[in-house]
Amino acid sequence: MTWITVRRAVQLLVGLFCYGFAIGMMIQAHLGVSPWDVLGQGAARSSGIPFGIVTVLIGALVLLLWIPLRQKPGIGTVLNVLLIGPSAEVCLALVPAPDQLWARVLLFTGGLVLLAAATGVYLGARLGPGPRDGLMTGMHRRFGWPVWAARTGIEVAVLSAGWALGGTVGLGTVAFALLVGPLVSRTMPFFDIRALGPLPGASRPRPVGQDGIA
Template sequence: MSANFLRRVLQLLAGLFFYGFSIGMMIRAGLGVSPWDVLAQGTSLQTGIAFGLVTNLIGLVVLLLWIPLRQKPGVGTVLNVLLVGPSAEVGLAVVDEPAELWGQILLFAGGLTLLAVATGLYIGARMGPGPRDGLMTGLHARFGWPLWAVRTGIEVTVLAIGWALGGAVGLGTVAFALLIGPMVNRTVPFFHIPARAAAA
C-alpha cells in the first residue's frame, strides 16, 4: 500500500466521521435542520412514510440523477451511506444541547464549519463523493458552474420544496443553505489530492 493511497483512505474516513459528527452538532444546536432534512420532513408529512425511509428514498433519487451527469459511485459513496449515520449518533451522544442562545449559535457555527471541512476531506480523497455531493460535483463538471453556486443552488431549492411541504425551518436552516456553498468552495480545492498523487 503506497503512502498516497493510505493518505486517501485516512482522509476519506476522517471526512466521513467528521461529516456525521457535525450533523449531530447542528441537531443539538436546536436552530433548525439542514435543507435536505427539511425536505425529508416535509415529504414524510405529506406521504405518511417514516422519516428514515424518506431519507433513503431521496438518496436513491439523487443517485439516479447521477446517470445523465455521467457520475459513477465509488468506495467513498458506499462508505458515506455506511459511516455518516453512526458518526452522527456519536455526535448526538457526546454533545449536549446548550442552555443559552449564544451557545446554540456557537455550536451550530462549529458544526457548519466542521461539515464544510469534512466535505472537502472526503471529496478531496478522490474515492467517490456522497450522493448529494456527487450531484454537486457532477453539475460542476458537466456545466462548468462554480462549486459554490451549484451547492448553494441545490440547497436553496431543496429548502424551498421542503418548506412548501411543511418541513421545519429555522434560522440555522437558512444559514446552512446560504453559507455551505461558499465554504465548500474553499475546502474542496484545499484538501484535493491531485490525480497524479492519487494514482501513486
C-alpha cells in the same frame, strides 16, 4: 500500497467521521435542520410515509439524478451511507445540547464550519462523493458551474421544496443553505489529493481547477 493510497483512505475516513460529527453538532444546537431534512419532513407529512423510508427514497432518487450528470459512485459513496449516521450518533452521545442561545449559535457555527472542512477532506480523497455531494460535483463537471453556485442552488431548491411540502425551517436551516456552498468551495482545493501528484494508476496528473475538481 503507496503512501498516497494510505493517505487517501485515511483522509476519506477522517472526513466522513467529521462530517457526521458536524451534523450531530448542528442537531444539538436546535436552530433548524438541514435543507435535505426539511425536504424529508415535508415529504413525510404530505405522503404519510415514515421519515426514515422517505429519506431512503430521496437518496435513491438522488442517485438516479447522477446518470444524466455522468457521475460515477466509488467506495466513498458507499462509506458515506454507512459511516455518517454512526458518527453523528457519537456526537449526540458526547456533546450536550446547550440552553443558552449564544452557546447554541456557537455550536451550530462550529458544526457548519466543520462540515464544510470535512466535505473538502473526504471529497479531496477522490474515492467517490456521497449521494447528495455527488450532485454538486456532477453539476460542476457537467455544466462547468462553480462549486459554490452548484451547492447553494441545490440547497436552496431542496429547502424551498421541503418548506412548500410542510417541512420545518429554522434560522440555522437558512444559514446552512446559503453558507455551505461558499465554505465548501474554499475547503475542496485545500484538501485535494491531486495536489500531491498523480494518483496510483494514473498515466499523468490532471489539472486541478479553481474549485478543486479536475
